[in-house]
Amino acid sequence: MRIASACLIALLLAVSTATAADTLGVSKTKPAEGPFVEIDGGFMVPYEIDVPGTQVKLSMVPVPGGTRVMGEGAAAYTVKIEPFWMSKTETSWAQYKEFMELYDIFKKIEGNGDRLVTDDNKVDAVTIPTPLYEPSFTFENGEDPLQAAVTMTQYSAMQYSKWMSGVTGDQYRLPSEAEWEHAAAGGVAGPYSFGDVDKIGDYAWYVENSEGAQNKVGEKKPNPYGLYDMHGNVWEWVLDAYTEAPPETLAGKTVTVAEAIQWPTKPFPLCTKGGSWDDDAENCKVTSKLGSHDDDWKASDPNIPLSPWWFTEYPATCVGFRLMRPLTKLPKAEMVKYWDSLPEFLQFDVNDRLGGGRGVLGLVDEKLPAAIKKVAD
Template sequence: ADPEPAPEPEEPEVHTIDIVDGPYGMSFARIPEGSFEIGSGEDEIGRDLDEGPTKEVQITEFWLSQTEVTLRQWKSVMGDLPFRWQSGNAPPSWTLDEPVRYLNWDEAHEFINRLNHLTGQDYRLPTESEWEYACRAWEDSPYWSGATESELRESDWVGPYGTLSEVKTTERYNAFGLFDMHGNVSEWVEDDYFDNYRQLPEDGTAYEHLPRFTMKVTRGGSFLSSPDSSRSASRAPMEASTRFSTIGFRVAANQMTELVLGE
């Protein structure tokens, strides 16, 4: 008998919240619970030593914004554009639907704290384990779209052939409903940086090296990154005070409450 065809993948579950007075909302995808091996195997092309040893991590269901936070969303929450755009030092051409960038780790937290104040909710940065799990979306290849650079080129915005793009410019998203997990801008996560995973929590929570430790992590690579530096497992240690044209963030939540969903 012929083998049964593989089941069709389920459509991602997505909810949109209206931030402040809208109509520009922030869409969140449900990331189902599960376990995975964080990091990369020793035979993965482009692998760095800090991507190991691989470790099985259990992830509790959470929600993650479908896209990186945009300038429009930043302005809706914070009341104005970031300082670089106010000071006349903005890039020569930009739109409100590009990812917000030139933000350090603390400024990403300022946005989230303000969003929590406005909505009464409990948003946060994703942990490093959550980020990689969400990026992979059940895939164990170097990129969620497959194991080749050509497939990456079709999906996301990565150097040397990449340019910064408005969010959702491509119609391709991963199995969890997330856009631009490879490239466009790299993304702050909650964790302190350490050069291996031996002490990484197995429950998906953030790794804390020392109180007030200032070396953090960005994930996903950017429009200026090589494909190797944009793999699902790739990590970039970064001082929390860093403001680069290539760094942004997205927002996570443990749950979407009835108040947010408007049910």
């Protein structure tokens, strides 16, 4: 029995090690240099991939697990956070335009009668809006490939994460508010990952140094985890609805990330984090947040119903996002809420737009790059 037990333990350790070594961003051995996060069976390390079917790359860095206290005083609660990877920079126009271009690609694929979306495979589909009716709103502050993409809705950012997950085979999504704050803080206590607010100009594009314009991602110093522009540059979408105060139901508790997420039940306000190039230092704190407002942020939208994919007004012109990738994969059925969940009213708008031909549904999986190449040839 002892021999059998020893053999079983050795087998389990071997399987664990092999699994770790075969996981993107996990090294079997401790890196000689650079950031890493030690986990069972290996070490999480930074990685960069060529996004399949595109001309762009995605760079991710590891973020250690830990806890994040949300709120203050008696209303505060603690969130237990597992390790994850996060995009080194905010999603750029170079990356996001590859997603936008899927509209024409999906239309061509659909026209060939290939990869049609049905009730059976709709779980693997994303929505893409028609090309921008009035690009000047979206590109008001520029469209340099290295600038952060802006004005997309939270729903669009979630669909982007679903597309990225489908073509890579890994699970990407928006971070929760607690995960975002944990990553932004970089393991440093206080409102800024760099400590003294007097250093903010070295780490953030904000109103005092941006000269009234959006800048390129990754030009300032990174935080201790290697993440750029967590303070300033553009506000960043998270999964949560915007709340003025911590939920009373969580006060004093210690909960998981899944339990802490405030899933939206209304079209707005939804939560963005971290400040922008047009905000002062106070609004660039780790805890800073801004709630969306569809009526105001879509005031110039000529569409009826208003676009579920795009905003047109300031401050949405200062709102973007970045991706995260959890260490532990979830079953696809559980990922639906991270990619496709929408309040009923917004779901109606999406269906109305798709039914009117002002958007398209397309399947996203690891076979999509080959399908793209086929229609391009």
